[in-house]
Amino acid sequence: MLKVDGINVYYGNIQAIKGVSLEINEGEIVTLIGANGAGKSTLLKTISGLLKPKQGKIVYEGKSIGGKAAQTIVKQGISHVPEGRRVFANMTVEENLQLGAYLRKDKEGIKQDLDKVFELFPRLLERLKQQAGTLSGGEQQMLAMGRALMAKPRLLLLDEPSMGLAPLLVKTIFRIIEEINQTGTTILLVEQNANLALSIADRAYVVETGRIALSGDAEELTSSEQVKMAYLGGH
Template identity: 60%
Template sequence: MSTTPEAPVGKPQADGHGSAKPVLQVEDIHTFYGAIEALKGITIDVYEGEIVTLIGSNGAGKTTTLRSISGIVPPRKGKIVYQGRDITGVAGHEVASMGISHSPEGRRIFPRMTVLENLEMGAFTRRDAAGIRDDINRVYEMFPRLKERAKQKAGTMSGGEQQMLAMGRALMAQPTLLLLDEPSLGLAPVIVDKIYEIIREINEQGVTILLVEQNANYALDVSARGYVLETGTVALTDKSASLRTDERVKAAYLGT
């Protein structure tokens, strides 16, 4: 599926944003791993309150886009603007303290630490002890299984439980923008359904979400807009409902 990029529908006049500015603007970023150019000019916008998804095959640049935004792999060219501030090249821990949380691919929990200790690590940029306790309780309300497992070593839990923990840990930073990378990876369908129920709930509570997902059916169902990435570029962008009916997307990513 190789196409000429269409004009993004996510611009204010085209998608009901009025005169609002994006929470996140990624402008023509080029990111490298050594000499290999992984992103070749990615441009995306995310507006307050949205769920926006990035879909594409393995190697398309989805994870690298999130890693560039969160400061793990800064781009060599281009610009990343968050809430009007240029954060290009800002260190990852500083990006987290600004209100961007990243739940990474493969979950990356601390396996030898307990569930509670993992959640506390998610609040490492905070100093409000009472607020941290309140947020731990909110995470437990959202993920009751984590409360049951609070004293258990995280590495002994199931994949679904670890995914819940990774998302809960990301929420402990009180994000304005949550970056979710492949939350359904390796999970049974019944667990994926639960994870996506929680993603909707998190969004309804006011958190803007940028979602990377190889399971395009789930991603387009939960999101308002989507970007299709191919080999480090944006191949197509549209409202999610339109992408679901696009013959190229259906053939390449929806299994139809």
């Protein structure tokens, strides 16, 4: 579904991504794990069009999308839930969700997808008229995910969905990520909590200083000594 081939990405003169290649098959949950600053978020931003690769190719469903404008990439079926949630604080929950569908014209489909979002996140329905800035961190994460789903993505990029959330909420969010995947949305997940990410993923890539250090089946990586020592608390 998505093939990233040898991309290099720079912030000014600093190279953040060094010749990264990876692929995602339709229906999978693929996770990127690695230390802070390894380049995981940069990789997501490059796929979603917020950053442009200097070299290399990004091909989605057979079409080259590397360097295309972010809204073009959303139109093609990729939605990005950024790190730190980035909800529109002064707008209501409802307005945030409607903004997620701004490229769509199918009124009936939008209504159906709104209902689906409320099924996944009943809390958002309770908070519909509330300003997004007044929501708790967990509710804002639900809103950011709901808003991304309103674009009807076939591929969902999730950046650090558990960041700053209480453990119980993290469990809920991850259960919902699995539900979203089961309804047919492919997911690329960046997550600090490597144990949790690997527990729901099909495959994983370990990113170290802008390069892919290891990749494989999520179960294999969970039992790899190297991964255990570096990312899973040693045992």
